[in-house]
Amino acid sequence: MDTTLLLEWTIKAVILIFILLTGFAYLTLMERKVLARIQVRLGPNRAGPYGLLQPVADGIKLLFKESIIPAKADKVIFVLAPLITVIPALVINAVLPWGRTVTVFGRQVSLYVANINVALLYVMAIASIAVYGVTLAGWSSNNKYALLGGLRSAAQMISYELALGLSLLGPVLLAGSLSLVDIVEAQRRMWYIVYQPLAAVIFFITSVAELNRAPFDLPEAEQELTAGYHTEYSGMKFALFYMAEYVKMITVSALFAVLFLGGYLGPFESQYPWLGPIYLVLKILVGLYVLIWLRATLPRFRYDQLMRLGWKVLFPLALLNVVVTAVIVVLMG
Amino acid sequence: MAQPTVAAPDLAARFPEMVTPDTRKGYSGYIVKAEALLDFAKALKEEFGYDYLSSVTGVDYLPQGLMEVVYHAYKITGGPPLVFKVQVPRDNPVVPSVTSIWPGANFQEREAWDLLGIRFEGHPNLKRILLWEGFWGHPLRKDWREPYYEGEHKPFKSRTAGPHFWHEDHNPFGKNVDYPPGFDPYTWEPETADQILYESVIQRTRKPEQEELHSEQVVVNLGPQHPSTHGVFRMIATLDGETVVALEPVMGYLHRNHEKIGERNTWIMNIPYTDRLDYITAMSNNFGYVLAVEKLMGLEPPERAQYLRVIMAELTRIVNHLWAIGFLLNDLGAFFTPALYAIEERELILDVFEAASGSRMMNNYMRFGGVVRDIPEDAWDMLVKLVHDRLPRKIDELDRFLTHNELIKSRTQGVGVLTPEQAIALSTSGPVLRASGVPYDVRRAEPYGIYDRFDFDVAVRYHGDVYDRYLIRLDEARQSLRILQQAVRDIPERGAPILAGKPQYQVRVPAGEAYGRVEGPKGELGFYVVSTGKANPWRYHVRAPSFINLTALEAMSIGNKVADLVVILGSIDIVLGEVDR
Numbered sequence: 001m002d003t004t005l006l007l008e009w010t011i012k013a014v015i016l017i018f019i020l021l022t023g024f025a026y027l028t029l030m031e032r033k034v035l036a037r038i039q040v041r042l043g044p045n046r047a048g049p050y051g052l053l054q055p056v057a058d059g060i061k062l063l064f065k066e067s068i069i070p071a072k073a074d075k076v077i078f079v080l081a082p083l084i085t086v087i088p089a090l091v092i093n094a095v096l097p098w099g100r101t102v103t104v105f106g107r108q109v110s111l112y113v114a115n116i117n118v119a120l121l122y123v124m125a126i127a128s129i130a131v132y133g134v135t136l137a138g139w140s141s142n143n144k145y146a147l148l149g150g151l152r153s154a155a156q157m158i159s160y161e162l163a164l165g166l167s168l169l170g171p172v173l174l175a176g177s178l179s180l181v182d183i184v185e186a187q188r189r190m191w192y193i194v195y196q197p198l199a200a201v202i203f204f205i206t207s208v209a210e211l212n213r214a215p216f217d218l219p220e221a222e223q224e225l226t227a228g229y230h231t232e233y234s235g236m237k238f239a240l241f242y243m244a245e246y247v248k249m250i251t252v253s254a255l256f257a258v259l260f261l262g263g264y265l266g267p268f269e270s271q272y273p274w275l276g277p278i279y280l281v282l283k284i285l286v287g288l289y290v291l292i293w294l295r296a297t298l299p300r301f302r303y304d305q306l307m308r309l310g311w312k313v314l315f316p317l318a319l320l321n322v323v324v325t326a327v328i329v330v331l332m333g
Numbered sequence: 334m335a336q337p338t339v340a341a342p343d344l345a346a347r348f349p350e351m352v353t354p355d356t357r358k359g360y361s362g363y364i365v366k367a368e369a370l371l372d373f374a375k376a377l378k379e380e381f382g383y384d385y386l387s388s389v390t391g392v393d394y395l396p397q398g399l400m401e402v403v404y405h406a407y408k409i410t411g412g413p414p415l416v417f418k419v420q421v422p423r424d425n426p427v428v429p430s431v432t433s434i435w436p437g438a439n440f441q442e443r444e445a446w447d448l449l450g451i452r453f454e455g456h457p458n459l460k461r462i463l464l465w466e467g468f469w470g471h472p473l474r475k476d477w478r479e480p481y482y483e484g485e486h487k488p489f490k491s492r493t494a495g496p497h498f499w500h501e502d503h504n505p506f507g508k509n510v511d512y513p514p515g516f517d518p519y520t521w522e523p524e525t526a527d528q529i530l531y532e533s534v535i536q537r538t539r540k541p542e543q544e545e546l547h548s549e550q551v552v553v554n555l556g557p558q559h560p561s562t563h564g565v566f567r568m569i570a571t572l573d574g575e576t577v578v579a580l581e582p583v584m585g586y587l588h589r590n591h592e593k594i595g596e597r598n599t600w601i602m603n604i605p606y607t608d609r610l611d612y613i614t615a616m617s618n619n620f621g622y623v624l625a626v627e628k629l630m631g632l633e634p635p636e637r638a639q640y641l642r643v644i645m646a647e648l649t650r651i652v653n654h655l656w657a658i659g660f661l662l663n664d665l666g667a668f669f670t671p672a673l674y675a676i677e678e679r680e681l682i683l684d685v686f687e688a689a690s691g692s693r694m695m696n697n698y699m700r701f702g703g704v705v706r707d708i709p710e711d712a713w714d715m716l717v718k719l720v721h722d723r724l725p726r727k728i729d730e731l732d733r734f735l736t737h738n739e740l741i742k743s744r745t746q747g748v749g750v751l752t753p754e755q756a757i758a759l760s761t762s763g764p765v766l767r768a769s770g771v772p773y774d775v776r777r778a779e780p781y782g783i784y785d786r787f788d789f790d791v792a793v794r795y796h797g798d799v800y801d802r803y804l805i806r807l808d809e810a811r812q813s814l815r816i817l818q819q820a821v822r823d824i825p826e827r828g829a830p831i832l833a834g835k836p837q838y839q840v841r842v843p844a845g846e847a848y849g850r851v852e853g854p855k856g857e858l859g860f861y862v863v864s865t866g867k868a869n870p871w872r873y874h875v876r877a878p879s880f881i882n883l884t885a886l887e888a889m890s891i892g893n894k895v896a897d898l899v900v901i902l903g904s905i906d907i908v909l910g911e912v913d914r
Contacts, residue, residue, distance in 0.1 A: 039673040144553055214668060215740060218896075299740050300666025302896045303575060 004107075012113050016093055024246040025055035031292050038296040059239070067235035070142060077140035082233065082240035085133030088126045089247040095119040096254050097181045099264045099276025111264075111276060112181065119180045120172060123255065124165055127210065130244070131157045134212075137241070138229035149228025152218050152303060157210055159310040164206040166318035170199035171259045173325050184263035193260040198321045200260040202314055207252045209310070211245065214295040218303055253287025254280065344381075348373055355418060359629070359845015359864075362416030367428050370419055374434045377406055377415065385409045385773070386435035386760055388848070388859050388876040389442055391449040393423070395475035400426040400451055403861065405848055406435075409757050409771060411778035414848065421451070430456040437760025440884050448473040448592070463585035463913060467518055469511040472593050479593070480509040486597050486869040550578065553895065557586045561664050561899045564909030568886075568898065575894045580887045584880075587913035595873035600626060600840050603873060605697035607860075610875060611911040612694055614653050616645040616686070617853045619699040624781055625849025625860035626701050629842050638703035638831040639783045640824040644716070645689070645698060646851070647813040647820070651724065652679045653854035654764075654806040654813075657906040658731065661803055664903035665744050671735065678727050681719060688712030701840055703832030710827070720817045728810050736804070745800035749889040749901035752797060759885040762878050763856025765905055768805045769797035775852035786823075787816045799897075802904040809854075839868060846872075855879050855906055875914060879907035 029044065029051060036043025044051035069078055099111035116122060131154055138150015172178055174195060175186035183192075193200045209216040218228075230241045257263055261283050264276030301309070344363055345352050351369035355362050365373050377383040383406035392401045400423045405414045419428050430453035431438045442453045443462040450471035453459055461468065470477050481500045483489045491498065512518060556567035565586035571579040591610065595603050607622045608615035620642055627634070634642070656679060659672030683693040689708040690698040698704055708716070735741055751761070756769035766773055772793040776784040792808035794801035844866040850859035856878025863872035882905050889901050 035668070035670075039670050040677060041673065144551070214666065217666070295668050296670050298667065299662060299738075299744060301740065302744055302894060304894065305743055 008107075008109060009113065012109075013094070016113060017090060020090060020093060020247050020250060021243070023250050024243050025059065027246045027249065027288060028058065028242075029055050030288065031295075034289065034292045035296050038293070062236060062239040065235035065238075067237060068232075070232050072142045073232065074140040074142070077136050078232075079237070081133050081137035081140060082237045082244070083133075084136065085130055086240045086244040086247070088129040088133075089244045089251065092123055092126045092251050093247075093254070095122055095180055096251070096258060097184055097263060098280055099269075100273045102273045111273075115179060115181050118178045120168055120178045120183075124161070124168070128157075128161060130248070133244070134229050137233070141229070141232035143232050146229050146231045149231070153212060153229060156212070156216065156218060156306060156310075159307060160206045160209040160314070163202055163310060163314040163318040164210060166315070166322050167199045167202040167206065168259065169322045170196040170325050173322070173329050180258050180263070184258055184265060187262040187265060191260060191262040191265075196260065196321070196325070198317065199325075200256075202318050202321070203259065204256060206310075206314060207256070208291065208294065209306070211248050211252060211291075213245075213249070213291055215298040215300050216306060217295075217300060218306060249288060249291055250284060253284040253291070256287050257283035344373075347376065352417075355416075359843060361846075362418060364418050364420060367419050367421055370429050370431070371434070373417070374404075374431050377417075378434055381415075382408050382410070383415050385757055386431070386437055387414065387762075387850070387857060388861060388874075389431070389438050389445065390861055390874045390876075391445040391451050391473070392863055392872045393449060393473060393475045395423070398423045400449065402428050402445065402451060403846075404431070405859070405861075407778070409773055411773070413779055416848070426451040427454055428452070429454050430459075432456055435760065436758050437881065437884055440881060441760075444880075447471070448590075450474060461585075463588040465585070467512055467516050467521065469513045469516075472590050473596075479590075480504070484597075486867075487599060487602060555898065556583075562902065563660070563907055566902075566907065566909055566912065568902070570890070570895060570898060572895055575896070577890045577893055577895060577898060580890045580898070582883050582886050584883070584909070584912050587909045589914070591875065591914035592873055596870055598870075599868050600842055600870060601701070601838065603870070604699065605695065607875075608695040608697055609910060610877065610914065611853070611855060611858075611879065611908045613656055613908055614649045614854050615694060615696045616649040616698060617653075617851060617858065619696065620646050620782075621849055621851040621853065621858045622860045623699045623701055623849075624851060625847045625862050626840075626842060628847035628849055629845055629862065629864055630701060630840065631843075632702040632833050634703045634833055635830040637707075637825045637829040638833075640820050641689075641704050641708065641831065642699060642782055643784065643787075644817060644820050644824075645686070645696075645704075647817050648682050648685065648716075650813045650854040651728075651810045652682050653906075654810045655679050655731075657854075657903075658735070658803060658806055661799075661900070661903040661906075662735065662741070664899045665741065671731070674734075675731065678724060681715075681723065685712050685716050685719070688715075700832060700836070702834055703830075705832075705836075707827065707831055713827075717821055720814060720821055725811075725814055728807060728814070732807055736807075741803075742800065744897075744900065745798065745803060745904075746796075747798050747800075748893055748897050749799045749802075749904060750797050751885055751889050755885065755888050756797065759888060761856070761882050761885045763853065763882070764802055764805045764809065765856065765882050765885065767792060768794045768801040770795040775850055775857055779850075781849075781851060787819050789815050799900055799904040806906075842866070842870075850876070853878055855908070855911070856882055875911075877911045877914060879905070880912045880914070883907060883912065 032054070033043040033051070044054040047053040047057045069075055094113040095116060097112040097115070101108050101110045103109070134157070135150045135154040138146045138148075138153070141147070171183050171192045174192060175183040177183060177186070212218075230238055233241060257280055264280045266275060266279035269275045269279060345354055348369055351366045352363050352373060355364050385407045386404065387407055388403070388405040390403055392403060394401060399420050402419045404417050406417070407414050421428055428451055430442055432442065433455065439457070440462060442456055443459060445451045446453060446459055447461045447463050448471055464472075472479070481504055483491055483500055491500070551572045553570050553572055554567065555570060556562040557565040562568065567583040567586070569581045569583060570577050591606070595606060598606065604619055604622060607618040610618050655675040659675030662671035663669060685708070686696055687693045689712060690696040690705070751765065751769045753770045756766045756771055762773070770793060772791045774791040775781070777791050789812045792805050792812055794805045794808070842864040844864050846861070846863045848859055848861045850857055857876065858878055859876030861872065861874040861876065862870050865871045886902065886905065890898055893901065
């Protein structure tokens, strides 16, 4: 391992984090704009042209807000919880392939931070850590709403992780690899959404539930639990939860694109590898739009209905899908 | 109705010496002795079919030294009210509670205790409802004076004659407020806050014996600062897991003693004041109040005014139901999209209100004997287009988007069920009553204004759940459109008089009592007024539908999940301005 390689990794990681954080900021603006259009409104249009400076204004506002820690909260955990939530959300992105290799200043640079052979396992493992952040946030706030929100999300995330994990197995079986780069390359002939429509649907539904987004936003159900696990959070700590949610939205859309929509693949990509990231961004935008669209149009599930859906519908279907896929893969040789 | 109505003398003959007709000038009904009240009430309900107790309130007759409790009972099949009163001495007013016969009297008796100090013996939970524990006295009593007391009634002399001064200077803060003996708000610290806050709920749900599996019940306090209690409303819910086992609504955070202020005001000053009750349905509130006072004055508004009133009241109903549906969906977790679609139509109707009355929400449009001004011609064209084209289309659109949505169905069907028996017994009214399968609509049961001329159906649904309460609002909006289309067609030509007599600042109201009720969008909105012939009402009571519909909240909620609580509350459709008054 030479120094330049180490430098290259560092630079790539910094750029990735920069992209994710900017993406987060402008995703909030995109969400507000899209929601507004769906709701016959205009949306933010005061800060800068077309409201483009709105995320900056929001960020500055949140930075200068007083950060309140409730008197009876468990202070250490209360401060740690947002970090435990936001760091996994960022770290997951290390294995996402944004393209193949391109030449920069005469040097072959691969467009991903790490290509590890157990990438999907890594994704699942890191994603599970986020549950701790939410649960601990709810518990340490010493507030009934927050506790209920935290417990709900723990139950919800753990239940839906099973079906989520099983739905990932479809592409893995087809590609014969856990590496995301291999999975993308295996889709050169045909996107997996065609071979694995059921897995794609299950992956999408369960990942919306993992994100705690509408219609599965029970942990932060405003109407019942005020704001759920982050009721007591303010200022930058609140912003971290917010950031985690939106970065995870980007990650989930990216994962969906990688697993089922051929990732960075697209016309002329093999001649011009620089097109890879552009295709991926376009696919991510479509995913994000669907997530926002869902939020604008659907009411929320109730807790027991959510559990029923997860355990009695999605989990058996995902299991069935794995079995059928495995049998077909074996038969086709 | 085909049933023979019981003639008036019957009741006095049935309870000799206990029941006498009320012979005061301008009054009607019976006066019942307190000791015979329960027998009388039972006979009324079981023998004579007066199963629906609409209103209970008190009147303080200070000069006579009497405290009077006034009851208005109806038959659920329709017809005029049976009014009866109980008179008790002012210094020790004790009346037996009728909650065992009509459970719907619960909150209204608590209100009468709170504001007038009438004790109801046998009431299950007789404590203050609108005021707090540290309040001294009963403000609706005529000898109770508010902190910055200026005079018995408006217009206050101090503001119209002589040099002006601030009443606060004569009556500085700190010396003008009384607290109950031994109560000091600065040192008052409840020892066990949970005990004081939740006592009554905990008492009712305490399990008699130790269970094998020791499961703890959690008391969750929703509100008053809560995003979806539609204002400063509070619910104390006892939860077993996520299931509600007991619930008590707590209100009064927005209390301003509307009725006391109303008694200080002159008659006509109260019209804009009724706008502030249920601020979404101001027109309908105006209607109820002017109807009550017109009964006393014996006024009949001219034709065109009658039609204008109906048009405004029905538009208000559509506004309210659109709003209610939009925010019910919000309570279900739909992120504002349905609400904003519904509000778009509301804005157009408010344009018409603004053109006619000068204000979008606080309309102050009706007067005794008519309406204040005619609707301008361009606004009329707007209205005709709305009624014939846009609103029917948009209501169908809402119907199409929402009614068959799987998520909405699974969240609302079978949730918050209220049986017809409960609905009648708990004195609910409006969409809540009719969604439970009771086709009772004041516009049909006891037509007021010109409602007997219109061809419309009383909307009714039979499951009594949240879904039906949503559907019935759509049905009612459609029926309102039918009425509007007929009214727009039949209204007399522009230029016809819209006010009986001349506009006046001070009206003469003969002595007597009157109860005017309209079918407001949220239920039966009644105004009980007593006049002594002076410039101000002696008693001005509002039978607030959202307040009384809340009596049924616990019955609807028990056994449902905590997530449904907010939805059930949303399906009752309350406005805190009216609940707390």
